[in-house]
Amino acid sequence: MTDPNSSMSPPPKYSIRGLKAWFGSHEVLHGVDIDIPAKGVTAIIGPSGCGKSTFIRCLNRMHELVASARADGRVDLDGEDVYASDVDPVLLRRRVGMVFQKPNPFPTMSIRDNVLAGKHLTHTNKKETADKTVEAALRQAALWDEVKDRLDLSGSGLSGGQQQRLCIARTLAVEPDVLLMDEPCSALDPIATARIEDLIHELKERYTIVIVTHSMQQAARVSDQTAFFLQGDLIEAGPTNTIFTKPKDTRTEDYITGKFG
Amino acid sequence: MSDKWNIKHAAGQRSYALREKLFVALCLFAVLLPVLMLFTLFGRLLLDGLPRLGWDFITSYPSRKAASAGILPAAVGTLYLILLTALIALPLGVGAAVYLEEYGKRSKLATIIEINISNLAGVPSIIYGLLGLGLFVRALGMGRSLLAGASTLALLVLPVVVVSTREALRTVPMATRETCLALGATRWQTIKQVVLPQALPGVMTGSILAVSRALGETAPLVVVGALSYVPFLPDSVFAQFGALPIQIFNWVSRPQAAFLVNAAAGIVVLLMMMLVLNLAAIIVRDRMQRKLARAH
Numbered sequence: 001m002t003d004p005n006s007s008m009s010p011p012p013k014y015s016i017r018g019l020k021a022w023f024g025s026h027e028v029l030h031g032v033d034i035d036i037p038a039k040g041v042t043a044i045i046g047p048s049g050c051g052k053s054t055f056i057r058c059l060n061r062m063h064e065l066v067a068s069a070r071a072d073g074r075v076d077l078d079g080e081d082v083y084a085s086d087v088d089p090v091l092l093r094r095r096v097g098m099v100f101q102k103p104n105p106f107p108t109m110s111i112r113d114n115v116l117a118g119k120h121l122t123h124t125n126k127k128e129t130a131d132k133t134v135e136a137a138l139r140q141a142a143l144w145d146e147v148k149d150r151l152d153l154s155g156s157g158l159s160g161g162q163q164q165r166l167c168i169a170r171t172l173a174v175e176p177d178v179l180l181m182d183e184p185c186s187a188l189d190p191i192a193t194a195r196i197e198d199l200i201h202e203l204k205e206r207y208t209i210v211i212v213t214h215s216m217q218q219a220a221r222v223s224d225q226t227a228f229f230l231q232g233d234l235i236e237a238g239p240t241n242t243i244f245t246k247p248k249d250t251r252t253e254d255y256i257t258g259k260f261g
Numbered sequence: 262m263s264d265k266w267n268i269k270h271a272a273g274q275r276s277y278a279l280r281e282k283l284f285v286a287l288c289l290f291a292v293l294l295p296v297l298m299l300f301t302l303f304g305r306l307l308l309d310g311l312p313r314l315g316w317d318f319i320t321s322y323p324s325r326k327a328a329s330a331g332i333l334p335a336a337v338g339t340l341y342l343i344l345l346t347a348l349i350a351l352p353l354g355v356g357a358a359v360y361l362e363e364y365g366k367r368s369k370l371a372t373i374i375e376i377n378i379s380n381l382a383g384v385p386s387i388i389y390g391l392l393g394l395g396l397f398v399r400a401l402g403m404g405r406s407l408l409a410g411a412s413t414l415a416l417l418v419l420p421v422v423v424v425s426t427r428e429a430l431r432t433v434p435m436a437t438r439e440t441c442l443a444l445g446a447t448r449w450q451t452i453k454q455v456v457l458p459q460a461l462p463g464v465m466t467g468s469i470l471a472v473s474r475a476l477g478e479t480a481p482l483v484v485v486g487a488l489s490y491v492p493f494l495p496d497s498v499f500a501q502f503g504a505l506p507i508q509i510f511n512w513v514s515r516p517q518a519a520f521l522v523n524a525a526a527g528i529v530v531l532l533m534m535m536l537v538l539n540l541a542a543i544i545v546r547d548r549m550q551r552k553l554a555r556a557h
Contacts, residue, residue, distance in 0.1 A: 062443060067366055094445030104436050106455065108552075118444035121454055167440075174444055 011079070013038040013178065013208040014059060019073035021054050021063055028054050031073065032234045034227055041200060041209045043223035043240065045216060047260065050229040052212045056180045059210065060096035061089040077178070094122070097176035101183045103163035105155030105170070112151040114166055118174035133173050140206075141169035142199050161192025165199065172203075179203065181211040185218065197222050216256055220244050228252045303532060310526030318526055322492050323508070327519030332527055334491040335508035338407070339476065339534070341495060342504055345411030346418065347472045353415070354422025354471075355457075355464060361423070362430040363452055382420035389417045390484030398485055405486030408498040413481050418471040425467020429460040462549035469542035473535050479506035505531045 012035035021029040029051045036042050044052040057063040058071050061082060075082045082092050105114045115134045119125035125133075134151065138144040143165040147158070155166050164184060171179065181200075185193040200209060200222045213219050219226050220240060227237035228249075236243060236252045247253045254260055307314075313328075321331020357374070365371030393413025403409040433456050441451035457464075482504050489511035491503035505527060512524035 060443065062439065065439065065442060090442075090445055090447050093443055098443040100436060100440065100443075102436065104434075104440055106437070106440075108459070117441075118446070121441055121444055121446035121450045123450075170444065 010038060012036055013078065014210075015074075015076040015079075017074040017076075019055070019058060019071065019075060021051070021058055021071040022069065023066065024068040028232050029058070029071075030232045032229075034234055034237050036208065036210060037225065038208050039204060039206070040224040041204050041211060041222050042225045042227065043219035044210065044212045044227050044229060045214075045219050045255070046229035046235075047255070048214075049231075051232040052229045053182055055229065056098075056182060056210055056212055059178070059180055060093050060098055062093070062098065064089070094118075094174050095176055096178040096180060097171035097174055098180040098182065099164070099168055099171055099184045102187050103160055103167055105158070105163050105166050107154070107156050109155065110152045111147050111155045111158075111166060114155045115169050115173050117170055122174075137169040137173040138166075140172050140203065141165045142195065142202070143169055159192065161188050161195055164188060164192070164196060168196075168199065168203075176207070178208045178210070181209065183212050183214060186214060193218070216244075228255060230255070303529075306525045306528050306532075309522060310524075310529045313522050313526040314529060318523075319530065323490055327515075327517060327523055330512075330520075330523055332505060332508055332530060334494055335503040335505045335527070336530065336534075337494050338487070338491065338502040339505040339531075341407055341498075342411050342414065342482075342502065343472055343476055343538075345407060345498065346414040346475050347468070349411060349415035350418050350422050350472065351468055354419050354468070355426050357419075358423045358426035358430060359452060359457070362427045363448065363456070378420045378423050382424065385480075386417055386478055387480040387484060389413055390481030392416065393481060393485045404499065405488075405501055406499045407495050407502045410482055410485050410487055410502060410504070411498075413485050414475040414478060417478065417481060418475050421471035421474070422468050425471065426460070426464045429463025429467065430456065432463060433459045462546045465549070466542045466546040469538055469545065473538040473542070476535050476538065477506055477531065479504075479510055482507055483510075505534075 014034075014036035016032060016034050016036070019029055019032040020027060032055060044055060046052045054063055058075060059077075059082075063069050063071055071083065073083075077092075077096070081087070082089075105111075106117055109117060112134050113120070115137050116125055116130060119130075119133065135144060135148075138147060143162060146162060147166075150157075155163060158166060164187075168179075168184075185196050188196065197218065200211065203209060204224075211219075211222065223240045225237065226240040226243040228235045228243065228247075228251075230251055236247060236249045243252065244256055247256065318331050319336060320333050321329060322333055323335070324330040357378075361371050361375060365374070390413060393409060393416065397403045397409040397412045398405060401409075403412070437455060437459070438451055441455050442448070446454075486501075487507045488501055488503045489507050491501070495502045509524050509527040509531065512520040512527065515521075
């Protein structure tokens with residue numbers, strides 16, 4: 001997508017301007033401006049209640065699914081406002097996948113059907129290519145070797161970390177372009193967490209990843225860019241290295257050095 | 262060692278254990294009393310009706326002679342009535358519940374409907390009968406037909422179906438819905454393919470219990486015009502019909518003692534039908550729950 005004649009940096013995947021979000025009359029985001037570069041990992045950090053989850057839920061319009069929730073501002077994905085009236089949020093969500101905090105494979109479905117769930121739900125599954133889709137998604141999620149012999153067993157029999165990778169595979173099978181991850185490791189042990197982090201390293205070659213995390217170490221390990229939120233404001237965003245070594249704002253420094261949080 | 266760390270019973274302090282036992286006994290009594298009453302009733306009826314209980318009784322048409330009268334038209338009428346009632350009430354009730362629980366949560370309309378439904382659940386069944394008479398029998402011209410009777414009973418059980426379906430839908434976690442929507446499914450795809458199947462055991466149990474309640478309803482059917490003497494089987498939904506509770510009511514009001522025996526036998530059959538339905542509800546629920554549990 002980079003314009004070869006331009007000497008400027010490539011256009012961002014997401015360009016967000018003046019993003020505000022509410023639950024009822026309570027404003028939880030007070031006008032956020034940030035660019036999210038394509039193909040890389042952007043970490044969103046900040047203490048509980050700072051609006052970081054709400055922020056990424058605005059990127060695929062999941063925020064508005066909660067009763068009384070609304071958002072305002074510009075959220076451009078490849079230059080198109082996702083809040084424009086002619087945008088179908090259902091189609092947007094097929095392009096912007098999301099992985100949740102708790103691993104939640106569908107309990108009644110086999111591993112294979114879990115991977116294909118998005119395709120089945122949206123009636124876009126093609127029988128001829130289903131096997132390929134399953135294998136490709138599970139390989140990308142670094143789960144194939146562990147489950148290839150039990151694709152027809154329930155996904156609930158897997159360990160927590162495997163379940164979360166199954167959820168990632170399920171999201172990838174829809175062939176998104178952006179991957180939103182809302183604290184994907186907070187329910188996992190350190191070993192399972194490390195595997196997911198390795199996976200994120202591999203996936204960022206192909207996808208734009210935005211990850212919300214409670215763990216600053218995780219942000220430092222996996223992300224290229226970090227954004228620090230506090231009480232509904234974006235305090236500071238920039239290359240992860242800079243944020244963690246030379247933060248401009250004292251509040252950022254206080255948070256990453258553990259003075260509060 | 263201070264007294265604080267003593268874990269032995271202090272003398273005379275055992276009384277709370279006794280009080281607890283008393284309370285448990287009281288609770289047990291509360292459970293046993295209705296069960297015992299039901300068993301006594303059923304046993305009495307069984308004894309009273311025994312002389313007439315048999316295949317003949319079930320397969321015979323009513324007669325002026327108590328000894329040869331049977332319940333075939335009434336039993337068949339009740340069976341049709343229940344099937345039709347379920348056919349009408351289930352789609353309507355589940356649909357209403359899905360609307361209220363999944364779509365309409367924020368709207369004023371939903372609130373109004375909700376208040377109405379909880380009020381409807383408390384309306385006496387005879388009022389439903391009058392409504393059925395005015396609406397189905399007369400205004401909609403269904404006459405005193407099976408369809409009119411079933412429509413009336415469907416109205417009667419509708420609130421229960423709605424409430425139990427909503428409860429079942431609520432047991433499906435929000436996260437499940439969000440996962441589907443995040444995969445790019447529409448609300449309807451989410452509900453149809455994931456939420457409803459997961460809620461199905463609850464929906465089925467509630468609905469079967471609701472419908473089995475309609476099985477014994479008499480008052481609304483009397484008002485709608487079910488026949489107490491039916492020498493034929495209904496051949497369409499527009500046919501006139503009889504029902505077991507009406508037949509029993511009719512026999513009980515006869516002066517001859519022999520008809521009381523018939524009534525007792527009829528009640529036993531009615532209770533058996535109800536038991537079978539309730540049993541079906543339990544089996545359906547258990548099987549589905551086990552299926553879900555196996556999947557976990």
